[in-house]
Amino acid sequence: MLRIGLTGGIGAGKSTVSSRMAERGALIVDADLIAREVVAPGTPGLAAVVSRFGDGVLARDGALDRAALGRIVFSDKAARRDLEGITHPLIFAETVRRFEAARPDQVVVHDIPLLVELGREVDYPLTVIVAAAEEVRHTRLVRDRGMDSDEAWSRIRAQANDEQRLAAADVWLLNEGSPDDVIAAVDALWDNRIRPYDENLRSGRGVRRPSLAELVDYDPQWPAVADRLGRRIATQLRNAGFGELTVEHIGSTSVPGLAAKNVLDLQLLVPDLAVAEQDSFASGLLAAGFAEFRLNEDTPQPWATDPALWTKFSALGCDPGRVVHLHVRAADGPGAELARDFRDWLRANDDERAAYEVMKREVADAHPGGTEDTRGDYPEAKEPWFAENLPRAKAWADARRGG
Ligand SMILES: CC(C)(COP(=O)(O)OP(=O)(O)OC[C@H]1O[C@@H](n2cnc3c(N)ncnc32)[C@H](O)[C@@H]1O)[C@@H](O)C(=O)NCCC(=O)NCCS
Numbered sequence: 001m002l003r004i005g006l007t008g009g010i011g012a013g014k015s016t017v018s019s020r021m022a023e024r025g026a027l028i029v030d031a032d033l034i035a036r037e038v039v040a041p042g043t044p045g046l047a048a049v050v051s052r053f054g055d056g057v058l059a060r061d062g063a064l065d066r067a068a069l070g071r072i073v074f075s076d077k078a079a080r081r082d083l084e085g086i087t088h089p090l091i092f093a094e095t096v097r098r099f100e101a102a103r104p105d106q107v108v109v110h111d112i113p114l115l116v117e118l119g120r121e122v123d124y125p126l127t128v129i130v131a132a133a134e135e136v137r138h139t140r141l142v143r144d145r146g147m148d149s150d151e152a153w154s155r156i157r158a159q160a161n162d163e164q165r166l167a168a169a170d171v172w173l174l175n176e177g178s179p180d181d182v183i184a185a186v187d188a189l190w191d192n193r194i195r196p197y198d199e200n201l202r203s204g205r206g207v208r209r210p211s212l213a214e215l216v217d218y219d220p221q222w223p224a225v226a227d228r229l230g231r232r233i234a235t236q237l238r239n240a241g242f243g244e245l246t247v248e249h250i251g252s253t254s255v256p257g258l259a260a261k262n263v264l265d266l267q268l269l270v271p272d273l274a275v276a277e278q279d280s281f282a283s284g285l286l287a288a289g290f291a292e293f294r295l296n297e298d299t300p301q302p303w304a305t306d307p308a309l310w311t312k313f314s315a316l317g318c319d320p321g322r323v324v325h326l327h328v329r330a331a332d333g334p335g336a337e338l339a340r341d342f343r344d345w346l347r348a349n350d351d352e353r354a355a356y357e358v359m360k361r362e363v364a365d366a367h368p369g370g371t372e373d374t375r376g377d378y379p380e381a382k383e384p385w386f387a388e389n390l391p392r393a394k395a396w397a398d399a400r401r402g403g
């Protein structure tokens, strides 16, 4: 059930990682392998390649001369785009067939070198990136694969860089030690994150914040993670037929500089809450890695007393590697607006942000440890502060709106 996108620059060790995942029970859909099949002798794919690149890319036996074609396309971007224009639709169609043929109880790993280049990190609830410095990869290609030095550099340069890969990664597997090291890292990842994530998706169980949810310093990675998760949710709901929906990063992790519990809050806006009542909405969220979709209430605020306006749906992320709360709200409702107003007020006003943090720390210190159940009145202890300050945040935002 869990779909994983696995990628990494050439020579990073992606095949080493996918082999280990196969040993742990994953079904591997290997894009390089499919890319070979679609241009096998006698295929329409090969005919199209020859018609674009000429007989010079054929070996004597009539098969594709991969080295000759490689020399052309890795030194000429336009030629590479042409080749991809021929092969990618064929690869895509076969990939879909293989995903559909997977058993529901199997973790499916899509081993795809161009995941980042194609912007496909939104297609999987989890992406794993195998990484190694370019020099390390170059050495491996020349030493282990007998590749010519220039050829190795031109392939490395034809791909994304690590900054782009980092932005797409839920898991970053650095493979600069021994092969045994990376295999041990895959085993730990499998046991601690992939298997429990898969079990959560199959049983429809979300991940709750750890029992001792301490305040942590602001993490500059939070916005990028929130953005990726939001695009994932929007993509899966678009695939499920819900059009273009907006996902916003809200809550404490959306305020730069503010200490927070390591829990990401995302707000998914729907034109009308009735939209979210369809079964395909919950299954779209499940495809993005979210479960426990249910009706919920915001605390009605004095300025919009109709309780119906404060209804929302909520869901929880299923990835044991991070806690994510998803709030599904009507786009023009008061709850969605208040979440944005409070965030923007804290972002814009240093003193208010500092005061909020002082209050959070005092309340946390007064309610140390315990579980969500035994911490008693921790959430309630913050209420008086909110009762006083949410109207102030709204007034500030209203003034900015000119209202
Ligand atoms: C150019 C070809 C014939 C060279 O074949 P060769 O046997 O030398 O390499 P192979 O296919 O095993 O690929 C090895 C590695 O090269 C890199 N690579 C392959 N194609 C591309 C590409 N279009 N862009 C960037 N890197 C690529 C990947 O890291 C891949 O793992 C072949 O790579 C190809 O047909 N590429 C186009 C299809 C494609 O985009 N494949 C990527 C998977 S979707």
Ligand SMILES: Nc1ncnc2c1ncn2[C@@H]1O[C@H](COP(=O)(O)OP(=O)(O)OP(=O)(O)O)[C@@H](O)[C@H]1O
Pocket (backbone or CB within 6 Å): 008, 009, 010, 011, 012, 013, 014, 015, 016, 017, 032, 113, 140, 141, 144, 145, 175, 176, 177, 178, 179, 180, 182
């Ligand atoms: N930790 C490591 N130490 C040394 N060599 C390694 C390590 N991991 C992988 N290798 C070697 O580096 C080469 C590239 O590894 P691998 O084939 O797994 O890379 P890849 O990322 O799948 O490359 P490609 O993009 O071509 O598929 C292989 O020859 C492999 O044996």
